[in-house]
Amino acid sequence: MISVQHVSKTFRAGGTVTAALQDVSLEVAEGEIFGVIGQSGAGKSTLIRAVNLLERPDSGTVTVDGDELTALSPADLRRARRKIGMVFQHFNLLQGRTVRGNVELGLEIIGVDGDARRRRALEILDLVGLADKAGAYPAELSGGQKQRVGIARALAGSPKVLLSDEATSALDPETTRSILDLVKTINTDLGLTVLLITHEMDVVKRICDSAALIEGGRIVEQGRIVSLISTAGSRLAHELFPLGAVPALPGDTVIDITFSGGSADRPVIAQLARTYGLDVSILGAAIETIGGNQAGRTRLALPGSAAGNAAPISDLRNQGMLVEIVGE
Amino acid sequence: MLLDPSLPQFWSDLFQVLLIGTGQTLYMVGVSLLITVIVGLPLGIVLVGTEPGGLFESPFGSRRLGRVVNRVLDFIVNLGRSVPFIILMVALIPFTRLVVGTFIGPTAAIVPLAVVAIPFFARMVEIAIKEVDTGLIEAAESLGATRWQIVSKVLVPEALSPMILGLSTTVTSIINFSAMVGTVAGGGLGDVAVRYGYQRYSTIHMVAVIFVIFVIVMVLQGLATMLAKRFAHRSRPNRAEKTVPALRASAVTGA
Numbered sequence: 001m002i003s004v005q006h007v008s009k010t011f012r013a014g015g016t017v018t019a020a021l022q023d024v025s026l027e028v029a030e031g032e033i034f035g036v037i038g039q040s041g042a043g044k045s046t047l048i049r050a051v052n053l054l055e056r057p058d059s060g061t062v063t064v065d066g067d068e069l070t071a072l073s074p075a076d077l078r079r080a081r082r083k084i085g086m087v088f089q090h091f092n093l094l095q096g097r098t099v100r101g102n103v104e105l106g107l108e109i110i111g112v113d114g115d116a117r118r119r120r121a122l123e124i125l126d127l128v129g130l131a132d133k134a135g136a137y138p139a140e141l142s143g144g145q146k147q148r149v150g151i152a153r154a155l156a157g158s159p160k161v162l163l164s165d166e167a168t169s170a171l172d173p174e175t176t177r178s179i180l181d182l183v184k185t186i187n188t189d190l191g192l193t194v195l196l197i198t199h200e201m202d203v204v205k206r207i208c209d210s211a212a213l214i215e216g217g218r219i220v221e222q223g224r225i226v227s228l229i230s231t232a233g234s235r236l237a238h239e240l241f242p243l244g245a246v247p248a249l250p251g252d253t254v255i256d257i258t259f260s261g262g263s264a265d266r267p268v269i270a271q272l273a274r275t276y277g278l279d280v281s282i283l284g285a286a287i288e289t290i291g292g293n294q295a296g297r298t299r300l301a302l303p304g305s306a307a308g309n310a311a312p313i314s315d316l317r318n319q320g321m322l323v324e325i326v327g328e
Numbered sequence: 329m330l331l332d333p334s335l336p337q338f339w340s341d342l343f344q345v346l347l348i349g350t351g352q353t354l355y356m357v358g359v360s361l362l363i364t365v366i367v368g369l370p371l372g373i374v375l376v377g378t379e380p381g382g383l384f385e386s387p388f389g390s391r392r393l394g395r396v397v398n399r400v401l402d403f404i405v406n407l408g409r410s411v412p413f414i415i416l417m418v419a420l421i422p423f424t425r426l427v428v429g430t431f432i433g434p435t436a437a438i439v440p441l442a443v444v445a446i447p448f449f450a451r452m453v454e455i456a457i458k459e460v461d462t463g464l465i466e467a468a469e470s471l472g473a474t475r476w477q478i479v480s481k482v483l484v485p486e487a488l489s490p491m492i493l494g495l496s497t498t499v500t501s502i503i504n505f506s507a508m509v510g511t512v513a514g515g516g517l518g519d520v521a522v523r524y525g526y527q528r529y530s531t532i533h534m535v536a537v538i539f540v541i542f543v544i545v546m547v548l549q550g551l552a553t554m555l556a557k558r559f560a561h562r563s564r565p566n567r568a569e570k571t572v573p574a575l576r577a578s579a580v581t582g583a
Contacts, residue, residue, distance in 0.1 A: 054466055078472040086470040092463035095561055096485045105481065106471035137561040157471065 001193040002028035002051060002161060007060030009046055020046040021057065022217040028210070033187050033194040035204040037239070038214035044197040047214065048165050051195060052084045053077060065160050082110060085154030085192075089166035091146040093138040099125065099149050100134040106157045124152045128182060144175035151182065155190075162186070164196035168203060176200075180207050201239050205288055211236055229260050229295050230322045241286035241297035246327045252301040253309050254283065254327035257316060260295035268316070269300070276312045278302055299326070331530045342533060349520035350540055352434045356506045356516055360441035361499055368446045368498075369491075372453025373479060375401050383465070383475050383483075401450075408447030413505050416444055417512060434515035441509060445502050452494025456487040489560040496552030500545055507541070517541055 004026040011018045020043045028034040038044040049055040051062055053069050062069045067080045093102050103121040112120065125131050128148040138146055147167060154162060164183065168176040184207045187194050198204065204211050204225070212222035213236050221228070221236055228234045237258065246254055259268070273280050280300050287296030302309045306328045316323050331338060377384035378398035386394045411419075417440040424431045424439040460483055468482045484491075507518025517537045525534030 052470055081472040090463055092467035109471050109473045109477055
């Protein structure tokens with residue numbers, strides 16, 4: 001649905017040159033929620049703004065729903081943008097318009113007439129749970145409500161893609177959750193493809209099907225979360241299940257076990273202790289529900305060297321778990 | 329001839345003179361204000377738009393043209409604002425004669441008044457539009473808006489409140505200059521003040537003129553403040569101050 005190919009963007013301000021994006025490629029499949037995570041300054045904001053060409057890349061192509069945006073004329077680009085809704089960190093609502101007026105903005109731009117516009121706006125406001133605030137001005141709303149208006153505005157023109165530029169970063173944790181749930185609902189009910197950027201791993205955990213890690217203007221890693229979890233050395237997986245630094249335990253072997261799907265509810269550690277008579281100690285664990293499945297990572301200390309523990313480790317691997325030896 | 333307040337026709341004459349003077353002043357101010365808005369508003373928009381990174385950064389695809397337009401307009405606006413009005417008024421006499429046919433009378437006075445007020449108001453518009461969050465422009469762009477739609481649906485409506493305050497400052501200075509124009513070209517309350525108050529020593533005429541001008545300014549100012557508030561739609565006052573601090577303060581006290 002969204003294909004970003006070899007996109008680069010460099011900013012020049014005065015004498016300093018900043019390479020915001022360096023040869024970035026990204027594939028977002030239809031109907032999925034794709035999260036790009038990175039720290040501020042990593043280039044994620046430039047990346048999402050390049051998808052609807054608010055920021056035109058220096059090189060590379062951007063294709064959304066079959067339209068190669070980077071090759072379109074200004075008029076065709078404007079038409080193509082109507083298929084791409086966008087929500088912003090600071091909501092970007094018109095202060096002088098009511099909630100309904102804000103939602104109608106996109107429809108006015110397209111040229112929908114007054115009556116149809118009004119009906120559509122109220123319909124969408126109902127969807128985002130703000131039907132009773134149609135006549136209010138943005139200044140009278142809370143942050144979460146403002147973002148719901150932002151989402152309603154983005155959805156009014158029935159786009160196929162929703163871009164979310166740090167949509168929850170200005171919100172408190174509880175409001176963040178409710179907005180994320182709304183995005184998830186829209187994704188499932190309307191079949192909308194969502195590309196979001198965030199610096200919060202929780203956002204990725206809660207709603208994303210796929211994720212990419214961006215650092216210094218480059219995509220370091222990307223893939224479906226389910227497969228990332230079972231990829232050895234995946235930094236996203238480590239970020240998803242943070243276990244901290246590996247402690248130095250002389251004489252012990254420290255292993256990280258990542259399990260997902262079926263292996264999550266088996267008594268793995270008890271079995272290990274029983275079968276091999278090992279005094280297993282649990283050093284840390286992180287368990288999350290990702291994509292409706294239990295997944296997690298446990299750090300164990302097994303007495304003895306890695307070579308001595310070869311049998312139990314291969315047994316775990318045979319059970320379909322990812323085992324990484326992180327210290328011995 | 330000195331005027332004697334004890335004469336029976338003094339007060340009715342005063343009323344008559346004030347009425348005509350006020351009418352002429354309102355006519356001069358009203359028409360020049362109208363011209364000022366019609367010319368100054370687009371001028372202010374073009375001034376902001378042609379700045380680097382602006383909406384009309386490269387008109388007809390030419391970045392250089394945008395820069396040239398910006399420089400030229402900026403120069404004209406600065407020139408218009410820096411020349412003292414009394415000099416501008418005299419310097420404009422040939423132009424006024426060309427446009428109106430004469431340089432005497434209230435209609436002729438409209439020309440220098442508009443010429444001095446247009447750059448003033450254009451600056452006000454420029455400042456007001458610069459205060460509009462660029463995020464709003466991006467939001468409109470993301471919805472597929474044309475440049476004209478961004479101007480008409482986002483920039484102007486969102487800058488309406490500070491622009492109204494700017495307009496009220498503009499109208500106050502037009503009233504100010506209209507009095508000056510009256511002394512040279514004739515007409516309006518300034519003319520009344522000079523001919524009766526100064527040349528014929530009538531303190532009553534002088535006080536009456538000052539009072540009428542004061543009332544006009546107060547009414548317009550109040551109206552502008554009310555409209556500005558009406559269009560601001562910011563329920564929490566502390567937030568409003570955070571959004572347009574310098575502008576609000578200067579627009580109110582400057583008037």
